[in-house]
Amino acid sequence: MKISVIVPIYNKVEYIERCFRQLLAQDMDDIEVVAVDDGSTDGSGDLCDKLSGDARLRVFHTPNQGVTAARRYGVEQAQGEYIVFVDSDDELLPGALRTLYDAISQTSADEVIATFCTHNGIQSPVVYQGEVNPTDLVRAIIAGKNRFPVLWAAIFRRTILEGCLDTPRDIIEGEDKLMQVMVLMKRPRVWFITDCVYRYTLGVPNTRRRTLEREMLYDRLLRQTLAPQWSELHSAFVLHQLKEYEKFICDGHMEVRHNYYIKAIGTLPAGIPLYDRVVWALPPLLSRPVIKLYRTIIQIKQHRL
Structure with a gap:
């Protein structure tokens, strides 16, 4: 198995079908979609089961433990050499997995980061190209100056993720940045490409409260x-x-x-x-x-x- 796409899901029933449709339409056969229903209460889990007729889609149900735990569980179940994370209210663009896989194979990188667009067509900036020093990326992320994706629109060599998905569920904001920082502190080889591979949905409501x-x-x-x-x-x-x-x-x-x-x-x-x-x-x-x-x-x- 080349790529496992991990999709954590919690109460996003109106977005799931579109997300899965785009994932299963990718122009690669040797992939799997690992959907983890994190104790949804809005019918998301039932819908995932109904859509699981494609052999490439594997659905798991867990008690609600938060998005990081759902991602960790998905990685534990994954069979792929490489991992891609997709939020259930977003979608991959056509050819995205092929683009990411070709880039990480050709560069022998541990992580490849692409660009994204929003659902209303705004394109993310091209900040870096080629290989970038991980310490520079850590500095940008923790100082709030990153203008590049920190988790989605990226592909990871599976082994580089070990020990980076243990953030406590109390961390409900910035958990993706913390995970990426943990990866980068291992001094991986990180490669940036300019291709747009991900569509991010703006304005989805959440109940996060900063304390x-x-x-x-x-x-x-x-x-x-x-x-x-x-x-x-x-x-x-x-x-x-x-x-x-x-x-x-x-x-x-x-x-x-x-x-x-x-x-x-x-x-x-x-x-x-x-x-x-x-x-x-x-x-x-x-x-x-x-x-x-x-x-x-x-x-x-x-x-x-």
């Missing part, structure tokens, strides 16, 4: 992951903390400064941008309008692109 407790757990896990290259990645880690702090302040949670971030961040290291230094230096009540203004400006710029 300080979850963010503290995320920071602990991230710091442990970065430990082997801490001196190189310390500034990027602090910038990650500052960006999360700014989100909390923008949402009106002023208490997080004294409840966690003052002690967690301490003295700012070199390499922190001026904007973030200014926001950090201001009291929360004064920094909040600055953050909101900055975000508005960024949104206007992105809209014009």
Whole structure:
């Protein structure tokens, strides 16, 4: 088996048939689709069973344990040499698996990352081409500066994923970034291609709620992951903390400064941008309008692109 496509599913009944149809229409025969119903309550699991007439589609049902656990279970059941992750409300474009497989075979990479488009036709930027230093990618991801896919629109050599799918279910946001960082900390050979292979559906509602407790757990896990290259990645880690702090302040949670971030961040290291230094230096009540203004400006710029 060449490729296993892992599809974690939780309450996405209106998207599943389209997702499966595009996967099974790929121009490769030696593939399988491993669908993991993570305890859905909206009929998603029953629909998966109804659609499982194709021998390439294997459906599994598990108690609800979260998306990372569903992906891990899917990888454990997978038979392919390479792994591709697809969210159930998204879809692969025609020829995507062939493009990814050819790239990883020809380059002998451990991971190949392509580009994507949104369901309304917006194309992701081409940020990198060819082989890229994994440390540079880690730095971009944790500092919130990545403009490339971190999990989907990519193909992984199965062996490189070992030990990278153990994130606790309490981490319900950014779990894909943490997983990719764990992979990259193994110093794999990563290759970027410019082909668009994935269609991402914007605006799908979710019930995720950010809490300080979850963010503290995320920071602990991230710091442990970065430990082997801490001196190189310390500034990027602090910038990650500052960006999360700014989100909390923008949402009106002023208490997080004294409840966690003052002690967690301490003295700012070199390499922190001026904007973030200014926001950090201001009291929360004064920094909040600055953050909101900055975000508005960024949104206007992105809209014009």
